[in-house]
Amino acid sequence: MTEEERPTGITSEDAIRAAEAIPDGGSVSFEGRELQLVDFNTKSSIDERNSARLTLDLGEEYLVLVGYFWGGEFMEVGRERLAKE
Numbered sequence: 001m002t003e004e005e006r007p008t009g010i011t012s013e014d015a016i017r018a019a020e021a022i023p024d025g026g027s028v029s030f031e032g033r034e035l036q037l038v039d040f041n042t043k044s045s046i047d048e049r050n051s052a053r054l055t056l057d058l059g060e061e062y063l064v065l066v067g068y069f070w071g072g073e074f075m076e077v078g079r080e081r082l083a084k085e
Contacts, residue, residue, distance in 0.1 A: 004077055004078075005067070005075045005076070005077055006075065006076045006077075007073055007074075007075055007076075008030060008065065008067070008073065008074045008075070008076050009029060009030065009031075009073070010028050010029070010030055010054065010073065010074040011072055011073055011074075012069045012072050012073070012074070013072070014028050014029070015028060015037065015040055015052075015054060015069075015074060016040075018036075018037040018040070019037060019040035021037075022037065022038065022039070022040070023038075028054075028056070030056060035056040035057060035058065035063075036056065036057040037054060037055070037056060037057075038055045038056070038057050038062065039053070039054070039055035040052070040053075040054055040055075041053045049068040049070075050068055050069070051066070051067070051068050052066075052067060052068055052069060052074065053065070053066050054074065055082075058081075060084065061081050061082060061083050061084055062081070062082040062083075062084065063079060063080075063081055063082075064079060064080045064081075064082060065078075065079050066078040066079065066080070
């Protein structure tokens with residue numbers, strides 16, 4: 001693990017379960033809060049780790065986490081905040 005990679009505590013099982021509940025409301029635990037998962041995208045690639053994007057609803061804005069699953073846990077490599085329209 002490099003300094004750029006941060007474990008999130010979000011398991012692949014929790015993310016999949018929450019994604020199956022979209023749009024009715026599936027949630028994951030992140031940084032001590034239960035947040036609604038509003039989008040879950042994965043991309044498979046040859047010669048690279050499979051990447052994933054999780055979009056969480058923070059209430060006033062969205063938080064997009066970019067990373068990958070390793071050992072069953074989502075590892076964050078970047079994030080972006082998006083305003084709600």
